[in-house]
Amino acid sequence: MESPSPLLEVRELVTAFPIKSGLFRRTTSEVQAVSKVSFKIYPGEAMGLVGESGCGKSTVARTILGLEKAKSGSIFFEGKDLTKLSNKEMRALRKDIQLVFQDPDASLNPRMRVRELITETWLVNPGIVEKEDWDKEVAKLMRLVGLNPNSAHHYPHQFSGGQRQRICIARALALRPKLIICDEAVSALDVSVQAQILNLLQDLQQNLGLAYLFISHDLSVVRHLCNRISVMYLGKMIETGDREDIFETPAHPYTKALLSAIPNPKPWLNPNKDEIILEGDIPSPARPPSGCRFRTRCWKAHEICKIEEPILTPRNPNGHCSACHFPMLQESSALHTVPGP
Amino acid sequence: MKTTATTTQPDTPAESKPLVELRNLSIEFHSRNKIAKAVNSISLEVYQGETLAILGESGSGKSATALAIMGLLPKPGGVISGGEICFEGKNLVKWTEAERRNLYGDSLSIIFQDPLSALNPVLTVGYQIGEALRKRKNLSKKETKKRVIELMNLVRIPDAETRYKQYPYQFSGGMQQRVMIALALALNPKLLIADEPTTALDVTVQAQIMRLLKDLQTNNHMGLILISHDLGVVAENADRVAVMYAGHIVETGDVQTVFQNPAHPYTIGLMNSIPSDAQTGGRLKSIEGLPPNLAEPPSGCAFHPRCSMATNLCRERQPALEEIAPGHKSACHFAKDVLNHGIS
The missing domain is CATH 3.40.50.300 (P-loop containing nucleotide triphosphate hydrolases)
Known part of the structure; x- marks a missing residue:
């Protein structure tokens, strides 16, 4: 590139x-x-x-x-x-x-x-x-x-x-x-x-x-x-x-949820897939939530997500960027807890 | 259509009778100068508490099958030209519309792909969900409302009290589909047909709706016919699958068996057509050619013009749907070879 x-x-x-x-x-x-x-x-x-x-x-x-x-x-x-x-x-x-x-x-x-x-x-x-x-x-x-x-x-x-x-x-x-x-x-x-x-x-x-x-x-x-x-x-x-x-x-919870939501034609090959099912619907673009726009559906949202809008921040030297206050980095992704349905 | 000699002995334990059983069902669509054979002598059965998926591309006859079970084939034009649809042992094909109507709601129910065109735009959502309750159960206004709100909570529509009085356009696509599900479940049907229930929805909402359907099915012990073109949706949600192509069932069995050890070239072609992580960036092994015109179906096996293994036998004789392993059937002259060695 x-x-x-x-x-x-x-x-x-x-x-x-x-x-x-x-x-x-x-x-x-x-x-x-x-x-x-x-x-x-x-x-x-x-x-x-x-x-x-x-x-x-x-x-x-x-x-x-x-x-x-x-x-x-x-x-x-x-x-x-x-x-x-x-x-x-x-x-x-x-x-x-x-x-x-x-x-x-x-x-x-x-x-x-x-x-x-x-x-x-x-x-x-x-x-x-x-x-x-x-x-x-x-x-x-x-x-x-x-x-x-x-x-x-x-x-x-x-x-x-x-x-x-x-x-x-x-x-x-x-x-x-x-x-x-x-x-x-x-x-x-x-x-x-x-x-x-x-x-x-x-x-x-x-x-x-x-x-x-x-x-x-x-x-x-x-x-x-x-x-x-x-x-x-x-x-x-x-x-x-x-x-x-x-x-x-x-690195972004939404991306992770989106990936998890793709129906898998061979689910039995990885039965331990951590399923993330997002709550609620996409808010109206006319009245986007304050701060991070994804916070209303995010299971990691904290007070700061409401106040401050996250900006795209580089996560690795290859140009991988995400806009999240609590990005899921490689080492922590294994630890993150799966939300209930 | 007497070309197939499909055998219909149930392959599931005899102690439970199928909820619905199709025997050599054929459906035709008549138009001014031609007849399209949408469904050709198919047989399948659904048991209580199980999910049968009908998988196929557009024009494969999967929706026509669903409409026929519901007695909703478009009129004039849509005709059941042969075979039986047995619901709890009663052959519905011979029933009049008035007789059938008593089955709707508490025995059979259906949800469609596009909730907005299935809902009445000028009636409140609460009124529409309650319609079946008022007509069939003679509930009072108050009781109906209570039950409707219960149903809306059941399908996880938040703030049901307020939403009760709203109109369909005030709901998002996912919420509209929840309304449709509440409406379909109002009288606790024994069999629910879901015709592409999530195709119009975004993936994250699709995941919500499929989870909901699965939960409701388990709780109510319903039979579910899931009609879909999406292999992922079928794999994640169905117990058994019937793969349809050009009006024929080409393969059937439990989902994992069929998807892992497909025994029909079309099923393999479908599996190869979906982009997967294993072959990122590489060429997809797509199925060559196009599905046939149902008004002039090809001779012999309907799939032969697109099949890499086709021989003269395939061009001349239509293969029957035959068992190749317990509970696993394939309609291919070379089913054993395909099962063991894949397609060339």
């Missing part, structure tokens, strides 16, 4: 949505969906952004793409601050960052054939592929994502869910991006199809040197694909680090 400059660097990003109320719908307060989040992605690297619904992971993606406006903080892509670019400059840069959504049905126009869906990107961004090469390029892209080029004149409904997600990936690749943001890109797929798409994403990363920001609630999928992982909770980044550090020695 000694690469000279990151491809994408997000610094202290805040994205907020106004809360309007009263007769004149005046803005009375705001929800900070993303609250001072920072991370870096290096070229060719896959970073996973994990968290439960409402933690702000999708808002991070939307803000990077300019679909939401950042309230403060900066987003550097190849050294340029995306939050300060004009719309025109942003449009030129946008082709380097592409997005694959969860639901291919919602992102593919049902009235367009696959060829049109892919070539549209070149129509909007001229100069990437010459018009006479379109057919050749479409066929190449379709082969690349494992689709039969002969079905280029088919409509999206003639494909299965997994194939439609392949179309979305082909379309994202059409502009030869450097970074692809996958927002729950495999969550809606059946396991056997999900495995195919994960393999495809992995091949593409290796062959094309793509970087991924892979957003998912599914930790096992993220672990498979990403070498670095960041965990978010209620708009805050609470832990970040290498895959091994996050999975072997999670």
Whole structure:
């Protein structure tokens, strides 16, 4: 990870949505969906952004793409601050960052054939592929994502869910991006199809040197694909680090609970797994708890967690950081007591 | 469908009779110009106090099976085209809707994946949970309320007195699912069907709900049919599992046996498809191809187009679900080989 400059660097990003109320719908307060989040992605690297619904992971993606406006903080892509670019400059840069959504049905126009869906990107961004090469390029892209080029004149409904997600990936690749943001890109797929798409994403990363920001609630999928992982909770980044550090020695209680909650297909292999079942629900992001946002569900919470917000603190030299007043460090993790159900 | 000759002798001790037993059940969905065979002659049984998981991907027929047991197949279109559904020895297939209605609540109950679409948005949660009590038990208003609050406490909805008067939208997804569970359990059913009960929920909430279901099942000694696509959820919560593919049960047995010594190529393919710590970063051994179109199922074994071991036999003859070890059945011509040597 000694690469000279990151491809994408997000610094202290805040994205907020106004809360309007009263007769004149005046803005009375705001929800900070993303609250001072920072991370870096290096070229060719896959970073996973994990968290439960409402933690702000999708808002991070939307803000990077300019679909939401950042309230403060900066987003550097190849050294340029995306939050300060004009719309025109942003449009030129946008082709380097592409997005694959969860639901291919919602992102593919049902009235367009696959060829049109892919070539549209070149129509909007001229100069990437010459018009006479379109057919050749479409066929190449379709082969690349494992689709039969002969079905280029088919409509999206003639494909299965997994194939439609392949179309979305082909379309994202059409502009030869450097970074692809996958927002729950495999969550809606059946396991056997999900495995195919994960393999495809992995091949593409290796062959094309793509970087991924892979957003998912599914930790096992993220672990498979990403070498670095960041965990978010209620708009805050609470832990970040290498895959091994996050999975072997999670330092934040929430990460630990999240890992423990993944259903294990072979539970009998480690019957002594200390099961952590969190109490309660995620609080509303509009009224986050004071101090540490996780304290209302945390079994280690003390008085200080209520008063003082913990900051991301390095736990080891590899960049493993966590934001907790009582981090579970390697030596103490064996001692920690399991809470009752 | 007379292709399979599935035998239906119970493999569990004869002293307990199954709570519900499906015998060669077939379900079809009719649309204007085609018939999709959603379920093909499946047989299974659930005993009191046990959890049977039906595991499968979308279109495998697992939800159709659940709906058929409940008598909730969509009309028109959904038809039970053969076989029997026996609940405590009575064949429900022949019953009229009015006769069946008496079973709902205290004999059979179901919870669905999406609680918000199962709850009525304009009625309070308390009213909806109490509906079954008022209709079936003729309880007074006061008694109903007392019982509803008991139920809400049972499913661990905090502050039940206040929540009683609230509407579904005021509840989080996990809490809504708790409401659904309270509603389903109001009359102490003997059999509860949980159709993907936690798929719409976050993992930490999923863990809460599964723990709750397990506790309630143990306390009430219910039979539970857990329908899921998630191998982890099945492994952690079920006693026995039936793996479905394209409307057929391809493998069944107790969960640990099936997951540790799978005897059907599809089960192995599923196990290989989930990312695990053993092969982090490596390629997943996914199943090639796509599930078949149920309106035009492949000849022979439904899985053969995606199976790496398929031979001419598989293309021609449909394998029967046969016992390969006590209580462990597989519908594969090469079940023994698969069991002993895995798939090539």
